[in-house]
Amino acid sequence: xxxxELDDVKVHFPVKKGxxxxxxxxxxxxxxxxxxxxxxxxxxxxxGESGCGKTTLGRAVLRLNDITDGGVVFDGTDLAKLxxxxxxxxxxxxxxxxxxxxxxxxxxxxxxxxxxxGMAAHGIGKDQAERREKIKDILAxxxxxxxxxxxxxxxxxxxxxxxxxxxxxxxxxPDVIICDEPVSALDVSVQAQVINLLEELQxxxxxxxxxxxxxxxxxxxxxxxxxVMYLGGLxxxxxxxxxxxxxxxxxxxxxMSAVPVPDPEIxxxxxxxxxxxxxxxxxxxxxxxxxHTRCPWVQETKCATERxxxxxxxxxHKVACHFTAEIEAGxxxxxxxxxxxAVVGTETVAAEAEEVSEAETEAPAADAPKKEPATVPxxxxxxxxxxxxxxxxxxxxxxxxxxxAADAPEKAEDSPKT
Amino acid sequence: xxxxxxxxxxxxxxxxxxxxxESVNGSSLWREAFRRMRSSKMAIIGAAIIAAFVLVAVxxxxxxxHGATAQTWRSEVFPNQGKFIGxxxxxxxxxxxxxxxxxxxxxxxxxxxxxxxxxxxxxxLIVGALVxxxxxxxxxxxxxxxxxxxTVIMRFTDIMLSLPSLLLAVSIAAVLGQSLTTVMIAVGxxxxxxxxxxxxxxxxxxxxxxxxxxxxxxxxxxxxxxxxQILPNSLSPVIVQATLSLATAIIExxxxxxxxxxxxxxxxxxxxxxxSQAQRFFDNEPMMAAYPAIGIIITALGFTLLGxxxxxxxxxxxxx
Numbered sequence: 001x002x003x004x005e006l007d008d009v010k011v012h013f014p015v016k017k018g019x020x021x022x023x024x025x026x027x028x029x030x031x032x033x034x035x036x037x038x039x040x041x042x043x044x045x046x047x048g049e050s051g052c053g054k055t056t057l058g059r060a061v062l063r064l065n066d067i068t069d070g071g072v073v074f075d076g077t078d079l080a081k082l083x084x085x086x087x088x089x090x091x092x093x094x095x096x097x098x099x100x101x102x103x104x105x106x107x108x109x110x111x112x113x114x115x116x117x118g119m120a121a122h123g124i125g126k127d128q129a130e131r132r133e134k135i136k137d138i139l140a141x142x143x144x145x146x147x148x149x150x151x152x153x154x155x156x157x158x159x160x161x162x163x164x165x166x167x168x169x170x171x172x173x174p175d176v177i178i179c180d181e182p183v184s185a186l187d188v189s190v191q192a193q194v195i196n197l198l199e200e201l202q203x204x205x206x207x208x209x210x211x212x213x214x215x216x217x218x219x220x221x222x223x224x225x226x227x228v229m230y231l232g233g234l235x236x237x238x239x240x241x242x243x244x245x246x247x248x249x250x251x252x253x254x255x256m257s258a259v260p261v262p263d264p265e266i267x268x269x270x271x272x273x274x275x276x277x278x279x280x281x282x283x284x285x286x287x288x289x290x291x292h293t294r295c296p297w298v299q300e301t302k303c304a305t306e307r308x309x310x311x312x313x314x315x316x317h318k319v320a321c322h323f324t325a326e327i328e329a330g331x332x333x334x335x336x337x338x339x340x341x342a343v344v345g346t347e348t349v350a351a352e353a354e355e356v357s358e359a360e361t362e363a364p365a366a367d368a369p370k371k372e373p374a375t376v377p378x379x380x381x382x383x384x385x386x387x388x389x390x391x392x393x394x395x396x397x398x399x400x401x402x403x404x405a406a407d408a409p410e411k412a413e414d415s416p417k418t
Numbered sequence: 419x420x421x422x423x424x425x426x427x428x429x430x431x432x433x434x435x436x437x438x439x440e441s442v443n444g445s446s447l448w449r450e451a452f453r454r455m456r457s458s459k460m461a462i463i464g465a466a467i468i469a470a471f472v473l474v475a476v477x478x479x480x481x482x483x484h485g486a487t488a489q490t491w492r493s494e495v496f497p498n499q500g501k502f503i504g505x506x507x508x509x510x511x512x513x514x515x516x517x518x519x520x521x522x523x524x525x526x527x528x529x530x531x532x533x534x535x536x537x538x539x540x541x542x543l544i545v546g547a548l549v550x551x552x553x554x555x556x557x558x559x560x561x562x563x564x565x566x567x568x569t570v571i572m573r574f575t576d577i578m579l580s581l582p583s584l585l586l587a588v589s590i591a592a593v594l595g596q597s598l599t600t601v602m603i604a605v606g607x608x609x610x611x612x613x614x615x616x617x618x619x620x621x622x623x624x625x626x627x628x629x630x631x632x633x634x635x636x637x638x639x640x641x642x643x644x645x646x647q648i649l650p651n652s653l654s655p656v657i658v659q660a661t662l663s664l665a666t667a668i669i670e671x672x673x674x675x676x677x678x679x680x681x682x683x684x685x686x687x688x689x690x691x692x693x694s695q696a697q698r699f700f701d702n703e704p705m706m707a708a709y710p711a712i713g714i715i716i717t718a719l720g721f722t723l724l725g726x727x728x729x730x731x732x733x734x735x736x737x738x
Contacts, residue, residue, distance in 0.1 A: 062635050091637035103628040108650045117646070118636035168636060 002037035003208050004061070004176055009034045009070035009080075011053070011060045015283060028283045030056040032232035033070070035310070038225075040175070043202065043209040045223030045240070047216060047255070051279050053232040054212045055099075058178045061210065062094055063087050074176070092122045095169035099181035101161035105153035111139075111164060112149040115171050122172060135171060141204075142167045142197060159190035166197065170205070178210045183218060195222055216259050220244055225316075228252045231290040232282055234310055238317040248319045248328065250295045251275075289322065296334045297327055425579045429612060432655045432729075433619030451654075451731040461727030467720025475532040478525035484509075485519075486526040487685045492517035500702040511709050514692075515699055524709050527687035530598070531717070534671040534688070538602045539664050542609025547656065549575070549614035554621030554652070555644045558630070572618070575611035583608040587670055591679040598681045598688075605670045609663050616659055620652035627651075654732045661725035665718035672714050689713050 011031040016022035031053040038044045046054045059065045061072055063079060072079040079090060098104035105114060115138070116131045125131035136146045142163040153161060162182065169177050182198065183191040195218060201207060213219045219226055220240055227237040228251065236249040247253045254273040261267045275294045280286050286293050292303040302308075302322045310320040326332040455461040484490060494503055497515040504512045511520035553571040556564035578586070587604040594600040624630065625648055633643045674680055675690025676697075684691060689710035696707035 059631075064631055064634060088637045088639070091635060096632070096635040098628055098632055100628050104632040106629040106633070106647050106651070109646070117633070117638055117642075121636065121638045121642070165632075168632070172636065 003040040003075060004210070005037040005071075005073040006057075006061070007035050007071040007073065009057065009060060009072060010068045011056050011065050012068040026283055029232050029285055030065075030282055031060060032282075032285070034229070034232075034234050035070075036227055036234065036237065038176070038208055038210060040208050041202070041206055042224045043211055043222050045219035045226040046210065046212045046229060047214060047219050047226060048229030049214065049255075049279060051282065052229045053282065054229050055180055057229070058096070058180050058210060058212045061178060062091065062096055064096075089122070092118075092124075092172045093175045095172060095174035095177045097162070097165050097169055097177060097179045097182050100185050101158055101165050102153060104165055105161060107153055110150050110152050114153075114164070115168055118168065118172050124172065135167075138167045138170050141170065141201070157190075158186050159193060162186060162190075162194050163197065166194075166201070170201070174207070176208045176210065178212070180212045181214070182211065184213065184215060191218070198222065216255070228255065231279060231285055233290055233320065234318075235291065235320045236318065237310065239315075242315060242317050248313060248317065248324050249291075249321050250297050250327065251291050254296075289320075297323060297332055298335055299323060299332065426576060426615065429615045430619045432659065433616050433623065451728070454731045455727055458727045458731065460723050461731070464720050464723030464725075464727055467716060468724060471528065471717045471720060472532065474525060475529040478528050482522035482525045483519065484522045486522045486687050487518065489517045490519065497699055497702075500699075502699070502703040502706070504703075504705060512703075512705060514695065514706055515703075520706065520709060523687035523692060524689075524713065527689045527692055527710065528713065530681075530686065530688035531668055531671070531690070531714070534598065534602055534605070535664050535668040535717075538605035538667045538671060539609065539660060541603060541606025542663060542667070543613055543656070543660050545606070546610040546613025547617050549610065550617030550621070550656075551644070551649065553614065554618040554625065554648070555640075557618065557622055558625030558648065559640045559643065568618070572615070575614050578611040579615070583666075584670065584673060587674055588677065588679065591674055596679055596682045601671050601674045601680045604674060604679075605667050608670065609667065612663065613656060613659060617652060617656050620655050621648050624648045624651045655729075658725055658729045658732060661721055661728060665721035665725070668714060668721075669718055672710075 009031055010029075010033055012027040012029055014024040015026040015028060017025045034053075034057055036044065046057065048054050056065055060067050061079070063072075063082075067080045070080060074090065074094060077090070079087060079094075082090065109117075112132065112135060115135045116125075116128065119125050119131050119134070125134060132149070135149065139146055139148060144160060144163050144167065148156070148160075148164075153164065156164065162185075166177075166182075179198065183194050186194060198209065198211075199222060202209060209222070211219060211222055223240045225237065226240050226243045227234050228243075228249065229235070230251050236243065236247065236252045238248075243252065244256065247256045250273075254275050257271060257273045261270060273296060275296075277294050280290070280293055286304075288302070288304040288306055289295070289308050292298045295303065298304075299322070306322065308320045308322045310318045311324075312318050313324055321327070323332050479486070491503065491509070491513050495501060495513050495515060495517045502513065502515075503509065506512070509519050509521060511524060514520050514523065549571060553568045556571075557568035558564075560567065587608050590604040590607055591600045594603060621644075630643060630647050633647050638647075671680070672690030672693060675688055676694040678694065680691055681688060684695065692710040693707055693714075696703070696710070700707055
């Protein structure tokens with residue numbers, strides 16, 4: 001039995017219009033049927049681009065958003081149907097760390113007040129003195145000086161504020177912490193510190209994490225299992241290493257290929273999948289597979305009509321695609337034009353061009369000693385030259401393509417924020 | 419319809435002022451605002467005028483050289499023949515139509531005017547804030563039922579806002595009868611929808627902030643979230659509005675007194691009453707109207723200057 005289990009969770013926001021009385025004119029399908037389970041002590045990483053519903057899902061677990069349908073079973077209790085006051089009591093065991101460390105701290109409360117308010121609400125500690133002792137303990141654990149108590153949020157740095165946010169969750173001794181983009185608002189130099197702190201705390205306190213992020217490196221570092229979300233649904237879920245070693249869903253492949261590789265030679269040669277177009281509107285999601293409008297492998301059958309279920313393809317690697325096996329086997333070809341043709345195409349031409357230019361430099365040298373059979377080298381020369389111009393063109397093409405490809409990871413990093 | 423939306427828009431815009439305050443300076447927001455106000459000429463002039471006015475209102479009656487209601491020089495003025503006494507050593511502001519000392523009446527009248535202004539502003543502020551808190555709390559944390567309550571309250575305030583304020587005050591005064599209390603209530607009621615809408619708008623902005631979500635996630639009760647999280651962060655535009663509305667309250671109270679809806683005893687001096695009495699003799703003795711008018715104008719100016727300076731000091735967009 002897992003500690004936290006989500007069963008076909010749906011969060012639909014009504015779109016309202018009206019002069020005097022609001023009429024519901026449609027829904028935004030922010031989260032549309034997500035099932036996942038998190039074992040105690042594990043870290044589940046949730047990735048996806050901005051607007052795919054990962055933050056909404058995280059908030060739905062805590063009932064900060066209303067759950068339209070489905071179940072959130074935490075330690076045997078279905079939170080989705082709990083009445084308000086009972087849910088409030090359960091919040092002690094499920095905590096959240098927010099993306100914006102400053103925005104999530106009340107500017108008019110000092111740190112002691114911020115941290116003790118939750119304890120008071122749950123009846124932890126007899127009086128303020130006892131709570132203060134506990135808060136000092138936790139502050140030491142998250143690496144903040146105890147003189148922080150009487151100070152206000154704006155007097156701290158970004159990293160320190162996020163530590164306060166973590167301390168706020170920890171004082172309640174929760175079992176599960178949902179980290180919504182815990183480091184994306186921090187300086188890169190501080191990100192690692194906060195991530196390490198989260199890992200240390202997990203080890204010493206036996207916490208279970210649901211980490212929501214768009215930074216693939218962060219998620220890989222911290223997660224045991226990773227789920228990839230696209231437009232309100234999970235498209236792939238696998239143990240962290242398996243997912244990074246061999247992504248199986250076309251969307252995950254595209255996502256992974258956007259991560260630059262530190263080796264420039266591999267970086268130049270590796271295959272990149274550039275997706276065209278934007279994320280479709282969650283208010284009007286495409287029928288069938290949500291990804292079929294942008295999928296490079298889209299097929300005429302099934303894709304546009306049938307929504308693929310998330311199925312185990314072996315070793316706990318779950319994929320929601322009708323053609324996983326076929327794509328792996330290479331029997332299904334790419335159908336949509338993507339950036340990939342350009343890159344792969346020019347790479348092969350560029351490779352040829354290299355050979356050709358070698359041949360060209362050799363050609364005059366070969367010319368010099370043997371003047372007699374003039375016709376043959378001359379022809380070869382002409383050939384070589386013709387090829388060389390081709391090669392030149394190919395090079396510029398290749399340069400364009402790499403430029404385009406270089407843009408891609410940037411875009412991928414920029415866009416997914418929620 | 420346009421008047422209604424204009425007013426509502428203005429109030430909403432003022433409410434937006436709170437939006438980015440919280441992210442910049444936190445606790446020292448007020449301290450910082452105060453520091454910036456000290457270096458603003460507008461604030462200093464406004465504060466000086468208000469201080470002078472309050473001083474006159476408090477100690478004025480003690481300084482008055484003559485009785486404010488005594489018709490000491492009754493035999494010297496002949497209003498029917500247009501014979502008045504202007505400024506002179508004994509009576510600095512001259513005499514009114516009944517031979518009373520204008521300067522003494524002016525000093526004593528300041529207290530009444532301040533009283534009317536402050537009390538009616540407080541009526542508007544307190545009732546309006548209560549309505550606003552109710553509406554704002556219902557809209558942010560009350561779920562669907564709360565949003566319905568909020569809609570009903572806001573439509574009601576919109577109706578009140580759409581009526582011209584003086585007309586509304588006159589109708590209220592007409593219902594309640596002629597008295598000073600009536601003037602205060604009438605002017606106060608006119609302010610209620612403004613404060614209500616302002617606080618509610620400001621609370622809506624704060625209600626969507628991350629720290630409110632965080633408080634919810636921590637499991638703090640809703641009542642406490644409203645009182646400790648949302649409300650303290652939503653008050654700054656309301657305080658600015660309170661200063662500004664003191665000026666309008668004084669002017670409106672004067673207008674009601676002028677229309678004869680104020681204190682039924684015309685002998686008790688009040689700037690609005692004095693103004694209305696002076697009207698009849700404006701052709702012969704315009705100075706009789708000038709003194710209370712100047713008093714009202716300068717006082718209103720003082721409150722407006724201070725209010726505007728406070729708004730600027732609290733506006734994060736003008737931070738420099």
